[in-house]
Amino acid sequence: MQLPSIKQSFKVEYEYQLYFTTGLFNIQNSLFTTLIADYKTFEPVKLLFIVDDGVQNHHPDLVSQISAYCKANEAVMKFTGSIVVPGGEQVKNGNDSIDSVLKGINTHKICRHSFVIAIGGGAVIDMVGYAAAIAHRGVKLIRIPTTVLSQNDSAVGVKNSVNAFKKKNFLGTFAPPYAIINDSGFLRTLEQRDWISGIAEAIKVALIKDNNFFKYIADNAIALKNREMEPMQYVIYKCAEMHMHHIAQGGDPFESGSSRPLDFGHWAAHKMEFMTNYELRHGEAVAKGIALDVTYAHLIGLISDADLQHVLDVMIHIGFDLSLPVKSSGEIDTLLNGLEEFREHLGGELTITLIAGLGVKHDVHTIDLQLMKQAVVRLNHQFALN
Known part of the structure; x- marks a missing residue:
């Protein structure tokens, strides 16, 4: 007996937002709390932070500030831990940093209703996004890019990747983040x-x-x-806006x-x-x-x-x-x-x-x-x- 083929089509709608702020983890800044609270209202959301070591070196109090921020908003969020990884393109070469993030997701029991928060330049954002996308077939990701390039381009897209076989971005996924947050304060400590x-x-x-x-x-x-910060802020905003519009309107987001x-x-x-x-x-x-x-x-x-x-x-x-x-x-x-x-x-x-x-x-x-x-x-x- 010849059985007919079965064909099915479906559409999945993605939505994510890009926010702009300064001093994201100041206790008085409610943006991050509101973002997490909007996701889940009945219990605190578990958060695992992955931090670029270059960012950590320039902002040595960052992790303790994040921990204090989460503690002050413990009804909404739970700080499970932080992992500092190397910054720069080398973080995408080899498995050490990927394994470190995946181990952290496992150890801290980060599930598909928890968040991995990536704080760093474009390479770290890429690597963490890749690890988050393959853990549990995808845990939620919030990107906090800290360089001009990651704020205006790499972190606002839907791609995650690492290098392999001597080729850039050979391994990767298309996995939109839950949100991106551009904090202009991180830009002030960048090398020229x-x-x-x-x-x-x-x-x-x-x-x-x-x-x-x-x-x-x-x-x-x-x-x-x-x-000068004002023209840079405009360049970042306009570039990110055009990038995101291209993803949505270009007809080929993946x-x-x-x-x-x-x-x-x-x-x-x-x-x-x-x-x-x-x-x-x-x-x-x-x-x-x-x-x-x-x-x-x-x-x-x-x-x-x-x-x-x-x-x-x-x-x-x-x-x-x-x-x-x-x-x-x-x-x-x-x-x-x-x-x-x-x-x-x-x-x-x-x-x-x-x-x-x-x-x-x-x-x-x-x-x-x-x-x-x-x-x-x-x-x-x-x-x-x-």
Whole structure:
């Protein structure tokens, strides 16, 4: 007997919010308490905090402040413990930190109605999100990003990942957080290179989506470099808003297709991070990747020389070093291997986002390797390596 096939379809609606505050764990600040209380009203919610060691070093009283905050609101929340993990991209390499988070989830009996709270830069947010997503098939996550890049880009998305097989983000999940909370107080203790590097993601989204936003960044380049908080807050807000809108309105929130415009400049950035053993910050690599791709876009006639130079000048005024970490033809070839790795990561045909004008996205499916090599040489001639 031939039985008919059974077909079923369903939709799952996701909702999460991005909040902005300062001094999140000050006793007088009710934002975090209200957020937790809105989830469960009949008993305290168990919370496990994972803290970036860089954040802990700059804010040595943070864990005790969190504990005191939870104690003051014990009718709503229960502090089960905190785990300090290394910051930076190295936290995504190997299993030590993942295992540490998973062990903490098990030890403190964090269930699917408890919360893991990730406090740190983008790499820590990525790693903790991955661990939370695979524990119990997914425990709830609140992200508290502490860098410009994580507040305006990496922490506001739905992705979590770690590195494996010498490839960036080879292992990962799509798992939206319960909420994200941007606390501007954490930004004040950033090193200059971390303050600057996150602006690269704002430049990225502005160049492919909104020329007026790029003009704002250009007009405020020196103010941003000089750590003025008001323009930085606007850049973070606008970039995060555009990122979240893209996820909701782009029609492909879990990236099942081959086009990924929010990875403009990233094929080369990911490869350069690996080639430098992650000594480059992600945002620094993205700035270099954008510089390379806009140079290539000019060489194939997509943008004018004036637009190319304007983009490069804006990034230089902010403080980016746009030279590429390649000195030989062999290293250039290694860098260009990143194109195939990027295609493999996406699946399907190669899709590279370029621009056909400021604020005008343009996808291509083939890359002229000789012209891309010319773009590399041109950049390194213009911005000679020290």
